[in-house]
Amino acid sequence: MPFLSGDGELASLIRSFDWARTPLGPIDRWPQSLKTATSIVVASPVPIVMLWGEQGVMIYNDAYSVFAGGRHPGLLGSNVRDGWPEVAAFNDNVMKVGLAGGTLSYADHELTLNRTGQPEQVFMNLDYSPVYDEAGRPAGVIAIVVETTAVRNARARTEVLVRLSDALRDLDDPGEIAFAASGILGTAMNASRVGYGTIEPDGETLRVDHPWGAAAIEPGPRVLRLRDYGSFVAGMQRGETIVVTDVREDERTRVAAEALERRDARSFVNVPVVEQGQLVAMLYVANAAPRRWAPDHLALIREVAERTRTAVERARSQTRLSRSEKLFRFLDALGKAIAKTADADEIMATTTRMVGEHLAVSICxxxxxxxxxxxxxxxxxxxxxxxxxxxxxxxxxxFGVLAVQKLTAGLPLIVGDVEAELSPEAAATFRSIGIAATICIPLVKEGRLTALMAIHDKAPRAWATDDLNLLREVTERSWAHVERVGAEAELRASAAALSLLNETLEQRVQERTGQLLAAEEALRQSQKMEAVGQLTGGLAHDFNNLLAGIGGSLEMIRMRIAQARPDAVERYLSAAQGAVKRAAALTHRLLAFSRRQTLDPRPTDINRLVADMEELVRRTMGPGIDVEVRDAKALWATLVDPNQLENAMLNLCINARDAMPDGGGLTIETSNISIKDDEARAIELPPGDYVALKVVDTGSGMSPEVAAKAFDPFFTTKPLGEGTGLGLSMIYGFARQSGGHVWIESISGEGTSVTILLPRHDAEIPAEGKDETRGPTFPAGDGEVVLVIDDEPTIRMLVGEVLAEAGYAAIEAADGPTGLQILKSDARIDLLITDVGLPGGLNGRQVADAARVARPDLKILFITGYAENQVVRNGRLDPGMSLITKPFQMEDLARKIKEAMEEEPQKC
Incomplete structure (x- = not known):
């Protein structure tokens, strides 16, 4: 079949079609005229269908199959009257004219075809010509079919939009705009009903003021709950256009089909208007019969919806602007009328008159x-x-329950008809003074209902929102002017009173100043005595316990020596020494709290310090607490008293242990921290580099109230006798005295974190040396001479005993001037041991400085029980100087003496 050489769909279908069951017979017996005509049809890019024979057997090409839609491929080989039954009469005429040798031509011809299961209105350009057989007789008809529906719809759409623009251009009422747009669209779409409305704040209620085409339904606004008509609300809220061909068939509307059909909506389209994620308006087009809505129709409906929304909102904006301008002009006139008035009653008289006339009410x-x-x-x-x-x-x-409820709550009372809206008793009260409608605005000042302003009408009245807004604004402004007048009167009275007071002002100021100073002094004295009482009470309690232990132990020692039982003395010595150590710790805490303790700062590696303390901490914590050490790599050095830092860390660990009676986790962490200006100011430190030592536990934690007081002296949450309340205050004082800071972060029930922050120090840290084993054996001297200056005879006696035991020669002095005379003599002195606080006008530091003038290489050991600022200068002792604090053990003193003696002389 060379006449079907094409590779299109229809060429293939025609080759394989069983033509024997049609009036045309088998394809291989077709006459040449039919083959020739078929080849022309199949090869054409234009939609062509050939109707052969009396029956009009249909042979068409690929382009026509697109036009045929759902009817293809069933149309191939069918009789044209059967293939298109909805236009059978039209095609019958075509066949009669064509087989008689005539031609037909139609432009934009309208037909209703069923190509997709639903009837649709289409427009086409149609040209019909006869096809002749070998004998020259008409044997069939060729139809060229060009659909113009899209072009016609586009033209119609343009015409509709032009009419819409023309109609809306001069309208300024939102309801009239919506009605005009609905009518133009409904007419163009040949729809049953069209309406544009706004969505209430609930997102589900539609209000249509002027629907079009609802002749069978009562006139007036429509308020519709969309959920009563189907399950499409959620889709509209998402901005989806709702298209329903038949409400009886669509799952979204099947349940509400009866209600929809009563509203002429067998089929419909809902176009939502969504702004900022909210459904704000909707345009609907409804048809009383099932209808397939073409894409062109949907595009037109959407366009009309958008343009209607724009026009409606423009009109509303213009209306609001016009009302605002009118309100502004009135308020401006009212303001000018009362601005210079100095009498409150005159202000309100002018206000009520102007408001009453402006709103055309009966009473204001x-x-x-x-x-x-x-x-x-x-x-x-x-x-x-x-x-x-x-x-x-x-x-x-x-005036009724409603009036009481509204006005006392600060809300306006709005009644359009007292008879219809209020109780008979309240209505009678209003009626008795000639009021049928009212708006009453309450004025609330400092939570109290202080005044009212109202407009009334002697006939029922539908109050507008503008009426309420104007009365609200006038109420506030008028009373502001009333208050202005009152304030001006008060100011004048105050000026007169001030003039009178000025005459005696100086005397009154002096009297009042004296009273304030006396009260302030009394308050300071009271606070001072309270603080002293708290301090002395706590110290007395702790020191009485310690003195009882020391005194009792000494009495027992005397008794056992008298009984010749020296073997029983050791336990009492241990008890007395333990009490002395606790007393020393208490005084150190007091000094640290007051930031007056004597520190021995040295370049310190905190990682090394923590490592040395780790074993002690683990033993102190016990098996129920997991201890983890996180040491920062390349940790900076700091200048600090390592012994005091060890005490502080151990104190924090013990506090953490007490907060975890049932076990938990303890973390000791070090880190480098650089603090910027704002952060530094917040904690009262200079900006720069710091080293942090943090102790974290998973214990009971603290409430914000407890954490805020944790550093206060004598504050403790432990039972009486289990804590002095000086531990954290000592750590705070030590950190601040060392140039750093300390803070607490705690959550009740989750744990506590305490961070000690110390400034970075760039000096080289001494290499770690071997631990020296302490013992009671005193070092041996070689006849060196030691000058001991102390105002306490007992201290001089004990130091002398230590020196004698060690083989040193001792010279004693009771005050600074006596010691200085000895130092200025020619006597040999290898070491000066001096208390810091000395009588006679010279303290220990002053004596040492004077001695260094005459003896530059003199080695000096300070003994102190109370810090003096001049002992340690710039955070460190001078070369050749060392320090030991009272109270101390004798072996510690001997060790310090040996270290001082063995230190290399300093070159000046």
Missing amino acids: AYADMDADQDGFNIRGDWATSGSKSIVGHYRLAD
Whole structure:
């Protein structure tokens, strides 16, 4: 079949089709005229269908199959009258004319075809010509079919939009705009009903003020709950266009089909308007019969919806602007009228008159509330002719429960018809003073209902929102002017009183100043005595316990020596020494709290310090607490007293242990921290580099109130006798005295973190040396001479004993001047041991400085029980100087003496 050489779909279908069952017979017996005509049809890019024979057997090409839609491929080989039954009469005429040798031509011809299961209106350009057989007789008809529906719809759409623009251009009422747009669209779409409306704040209620085409339904606004008509609301809220061909068939509307059909909506399209994620408006087009909505129709509906929304909102904006301008002009005139008025009653008289005339009401009045807010007194009103004055006193309750509820809550009372909206008793009260409708605005100051302003009409009235807004604004402004007048009167009275007071001002100021100073001094004295009482009470309790232990132990030692039982003395010595150590710790805590303790700062590697303390901490914590050490790599050095830092860390660990009675986790962490200006100011430190030592536990934690007081002296949450309340305050004082800071972060029930922050120090840290084993054996001297200066004979005696035991020669002095005389002599002195606090006008540091003038290489050991700022200068002792604090053990003193003696002389 060379006449079907093409590779299109229809060429293949024609080759394989069983033509024997059609009037055309087998394809291989077709006459040449039919083959030739078929080849022309199949090869053409234009939609062509050939109707052969009396029956009009259909042979068409690929382009026509697209036009045929769902009817293809069933149309191939069918009789044209059967293939298109909805236009059978039209095609019957085509066959008669064509087989008679005639031609037909149609432009934009309208037909209703069923190509997709639903009838649709289409427009086409149609040209029909006869096809001749070998004998020259008409054997069939060729139809060229060009659909113009899209072009025609586009043209119609343009015409509709032009008419819409023309219609909306001169309209400024939102309801009229919506009605005009609905009518133009409904007419163009040949729809049953069209409406544009706004969505209420609930997102599900539609209000249509002027629907079009609802002849069978009562006139007036429509308020529709969309969920009563199907399950499509959620889709509209997402911005989806709802297209329903038949409400009886669509799952979204099947349940509500009856209600929809009563509203002429067998089929419909809903186009939502969504702004900022909210459904704000909707345009609907409904048809009383099932209808397939073409894409062109949907595009037109959407376009009309958008343009209607724009026009409606433009009109509303213009209306609001016009109302705002009108309100502004009135308020401006009112403001000018009362701005220079100096009398409150005149202000309110002008206000009520201008408001009453502007709003065309019967009465405008103002009132003051009674002190108990149960009643009010109308002080002034304005009334039209024929309306009587309502000035007088009234009970608020006489105007009904609604009036009491609204006005006492600070809300306006709005009544359009007292007879219809209020109780008979309340309506009777209003009626008795000639009021049928009212708006009453309450004025609330500092939570109290203080005044009222109202407009009334002697006939029922539908109040507009503008009426309420204007009365609200006027109420606030008028009372502001009333308050201005009152303030000006008070100012004048104050000026007069001030003038009178100025005459005696100096005397009054002196008297008042004296009273304030006396009160302030009394308060300071009271606070001072309270603090002293708290301090001395706590110290007395702790030191009485310690003195009892020391005194009791000494008595028992004396008794056992008298009984010749020296073997029993050791336990009492141990008890007394333990009490002394606790007393020393307590005094150190006090000094640290006051930031007056004597520190021995040295370049320190905190990682090394923590490592040396780790074993002790683990033993102290016990098996129920997991201890983890996280040491920072390349940790900076710091200048600090390592012994005090060890005490502080151990104190924090013990506090953490006490907070974890059932076990938990303890973390000791070090880190480098650089603090910027803002952070530094917040913790009262200079900006720069710091080293942090953090102790974290998973214990009971602290409430914010407890954490805020944790560093206060004597504050403790432990039972009486289990803590002095100086531990954390000592750590705070030590950190601040060392140039750093400390803070707590805690969550009740989750744990506590305490961070000690110390400044970075760039000096080289001494290499770690071997631990020296301490013992009671005193070092041996070689006849060196030691000058001991101390005002306490017992201290001089004990130091002398230590020196004698060690083989040193001792010279004693009781005060600074005596010691300085010895130092200025030619006597041999290898070491100066001096207390810091000395009588006689010279302290220990001053003696040492004077001695260094004459003896530059003199080695000096300070003994102190109380810090003096001049002992340690710039955070460190001078070369050749060392320090030991009272109280101390004798072996510690001997070790310090040996270290001082063995230190290399300093070159000056």
